[in-house]
Amino acid sequence: MLTDSERALARAVLIHGPIARSALTSRLGLSPASLTRLAKPFLDNGLLIELDDSADGSVGRPVRPLDVAPGIGTFAGVKITGEHIHAVVTGVRAEPLAQASEPLESHEPSRVAAQVAALLGEMTSQPLSGVGVALGGAVRGGTVVYAPFLGWEDVAFGPILEAAVGAPASLENDLIALAEAERWFGLGRGIPGFVVITIGAGVGYALVVGGEVVRSPDAGLGLGGHIPLRDGGPVCSVGHHGCSEAMLSSGSIAAQVSSALQRPVDYDEALQLAAQGVPAAAAIVDASAAALGRFAVVAANLTLQSAVVLAGEGIGLFRLAEGAVRVGIVAERDPRAQPVELYVDDTGFVAWARGAAAIAIQAAVDRIRLD
Numbered sequence: 001m002l003t004d005s006e007r008a009l010a011r012a013v014l015i016h017g018p019i020a021r022s023a024l025t026s027r028l029g030l031s032p033a034s035l036t037r038l039a040k041p042f043l044d045n046g047l048l049i050e051l052d053d054s055a056d057g058s059v060g061r062p063v064r065p066l067d068v069a070p071g072i073g074t075f076a077g078v079k080i081t082g083e084h085i086h087a088v089v090t091g092v093r094a095e096p097l098a099q100a101s102e103p104l105e106s107h108e109p110s111r112v113a114a115q116v117a118a119l120l121g122e123m124t125s126q127p128l129s130g131v132g133v134a135l136g137g138a139v140r141g142g143t144v145v146y147a148p149f150l151g152w153e154d155v156a157f158g159p160i161l162e163a164a165v166g167a168p169a170s171l172e173n174d175l176i177a178l179a180e181a182e183r184w185f186g187l188g189r190g191i192p193g194f195v196v197i198t199i200g201a202g203v204g205y206a207l208v209v210g211g212e213v214v215r216s217p218d219a220g221l222g223l224g225g226h227i228p229l230r231d232g233g234p235v236c237s238v239g240h241h242g243c244s245e246a247m248l249s250s251g252s253i254a255a256q257v258s259s260a261l262q263r264p265v266d267y268d269e270a271l272q273l274a275a276q277g278v279p280a281a282a283a284i285v286d287a288s289a290a291a292l293g294r295f296a297v298v299a300a301n302l303t304l305q306s307a308v309v310l311a312g313e314g315i316g317l318f319r320l321a322e323g324a325v326r327v328g329i330v331a332e333r334d335p336r337a338q339p340v341e342l343y344v345d346d347t348g349f350v351a352w353a354r355g356a357a358a359i360a361i362q363a364a365v366d367r368i369r370l371d
Helices: 004-016 019-026 031-043 107-121 157-165 174-184 244-248 250-261 267-275 279-303 315-318 322-332 349-367
Strands: 048-051 066-067 075-080 085-092 096-105 130-133 138-140 142-146 152-155 169-173 194-199 205-210 307-311 341-344
Touching: 004 019, 004 031, 004 349, 019 031, 031 048, 031 250, 066 205, 075 107, 075 349, 085 107, 085 349, 096 205, 107 130, 130 157, 130 174, 130 349, 142 157, 142 341, 157 169, 169 174, 169 349, 174 194, 174 205, 174 307, 174 341, 174 349, 194 279, 205 244, 205 279, 244 250, 244 279, 244 322, 250 267, 250 279, 267 279, 267 315, 279 307, 279 315, 315 322, 322 341
Parallel strands: 075 130, 130 169, 194 307, 307 341
Antiparallel strands: 048 066, 075 085, 085 096, 138 142, 142 152, 194 205
């Protein structure tokens, strides 16, 4: 298995490559000779490559950046909800090569695994180097401790999935997986600390501090879903008035607009009606947007992280009412504090599935063996 220094080198090149050796020595705290020694077995095994000489603007000979070898692996990421499977096939940097979604046919674990395997088989003929699965709930190793949307408790889904797909499988809570993808390959790349807020069917929250995703036994409990955001606001599923679930979940927004218009309205139509200037819909969407701004600034204030990544399948709320979100942030932020920087991942369910792929890629790095 890789030593800590070897693993750090592999991760640095994967995340930041192509990268000059001088930048690597600075980032990893190594001497040029130590870096050469560490990199040699990766180069000899065809895992890393040296690119053509290029000038970096400094005096001296041109540099030869290091990068991961092209086509080194194909990975899959799968987001499983209570109703759908969302999947992507990616390269080694979680860049989507194919994507697909379909209704979930059953909640029985072996049938879920079989459906995932069939879907991935339709998406690619390439052998997979790893498959990652992200779901709402708590995960420990290859076991789903509980997944409320699936009705699972203590289900050893990892081995079941590995047998079905014929590749190593990694499981993770969906919010942690998404945060890892943003940290390694996404909008949080290079940012040492940031908050991730997701909106959609539910409201999610994750945290990166000091370049690492914060992990705890509470990560799968959905604790970000009931932060109070508006006095006297609508009621959530457990009776809280104006909490983040009540103000920001797609179901709640749709239900509020439906009630106001006295007819069924789904989330997409609710946003469309607000964009068209229908007063009831516009008022509800503006209130939700202001609540999203408050949620972002509360998270930034409490964590002392000024960067916030917004994601999730409900991100259309931000796109429609960005101004109200930003006004809400400014209204709640101390003017002496650093401004809250927003980074918006608007890829919807692809972001969740890509997060699962990132978990599979991280596991693959940890499995590397050098001759």
